[in-house]
Amino acid sequence: MYADDDVERQIRAELSRVVDSARSRRSLSEHAERGDDDVTRRHLSELGILEAMLPDEPGRTGGRLRHVLAAVEEAAVGLVAPDLLPSALALWTGLAASWPGITQGEILSGPTTVAWPGVLAGAESVRRAAEDGSVTGRLGYVPGGLSAQHMVLVLPDPSGAVVSLVALDKARREPLQVLDRSRPAAVVELPSATTRELGRLSPADLTRLRSGWLAAIAADCLGGMRAAHDAAVGYARQRTAFGRSIGSFQAVRHRCADMFVDVETTRAVVRGAIAAVDEGGEDAPALSLAAASHAMDAFCRVAESSILVHGALGFTYECDAHFYARRAYSNAAWLGGVNALRAELATV
Structure with missing residues (x-):
């Protein structure tokens, strides 16, 4: 990192x-x-x-x-x-x-x-x-x-x-x-x-090229995750129920905390992959595969959680949460998809 x-x-x-x-x-x-x-x-x-x-x-x-x-x-x-x-x-x-x-x-x-x-x-x-x-x-x-x-x-x-x-x-x-x-x-x-x-x-050039592509899609996922998480936390602070902010309820707090963990772990693995690609490290292929597969999966979780924290509003077109869910699901299908990337990672 x-x-x-x-x-x-x-x-x-x-x-x-x-x-x-x-x-x-x-x-x-x-x-x-x-x-x-x-x-x-x-x-x-x-x-x-x-x-x-x-x-x-x-x-x-x-x-x-x-x-x-x-x-x-x-x-x-x-x-x-x-x-x-x-x-x-x-x-x-x-x-x-x-x-x-x-x-x-x-x-x-x-x-x-x-x-x-x-x-x-x-x-x-x-x-x-x-x-x-x-x-x-x-x-x-x-x-x-x-x-x-x-x-x-x-x-x-x-x-x-x-x-x-x-x-x-x-x-x-x-x-x-x-x-x-x-x-x-x-x-x-x-x-x-x-x-x-x-x-x-050459085959070695192609490996480095694909590592850069994987790091790029992982970075895109990280940006979307950050926005989805920030939107959920902001809404949890301003929305009230039963006379208190919904962010004070344990279930909402824990969901926002889980989203934060996903964002920060993704940030670490994405930056590690980008650094490895830039430096031409031997571990760049493995790190980029790990970064992309983790980021794709985590983005889907965070986007879904953001919709849930927004409650009924989250399921409407007027709420921005669904735009990030659309990006998350779309990114998860890039470059073979999460399962294919993890299967490939197991062989590196």
Whole structure:
């Protein structure tokens, strides 16, 4: 585990301001579904959040996954910036391929998504032509696919995988009906799309890449958990029953305490995984699997408990608690799901 450095503290402070000034969760979800949350997107672009992941250059601090995942975590608190996680995964993937063009901002110029058939994307069939590198196929689940201008695509080959940048200007996109409306997704069909090879990844590179993906989804879970827990505690303090705050009742107190334990244990394991990935530690694959599986499970528990603490109000659409439950259940299905990740962890 590590303490925030100056860059992270600044990122968290800026994202907290974005969350505090955001519209209601319901309004954010409606804008996200339409892919037109331009205010938040422009604000994050001005802050240069993704640039924090770039390698150090003269006059620039960056090159660490932890800086961008601090932003991912804070964005999840308010369920803002639906493009941030897929764009961060795309940039991390491009960096894994040692793509020099990233530093010139080719990914950073607009919303970018990512697909990795067999890991994330629900690919039914994707083929890469050996002659010109064009890609044809159908991707059944692409987060941020409605608004993305480019896609970073990971396709296996005999030596590991090839990473390509795909222009989505001619792609056919169909909105998906997803549980988490604050993070829209699409079916994307690529009719012989033009690609540019960014680099090739060895099996060891792929392992580190996936560890970063797992740490990212765990950070997203942590942010949502924090918000769900804070909302429950805040409501328990202000809501009264039988002349006393409901937070004074033992059952409610214990449930809030259990939520707090889930949040803090998740914070510890997520930070440990991020540090291991950044440092290239041998334990990074195991720690990232542990972090993701624990965070997914704990987020579901905390989101459900938040609904229960809110009582009858928690089961209504007017209460924000259900938005976090939607994010929790959706995250729990990413990258194979909790059970698959734990089964894999047992073999590491």
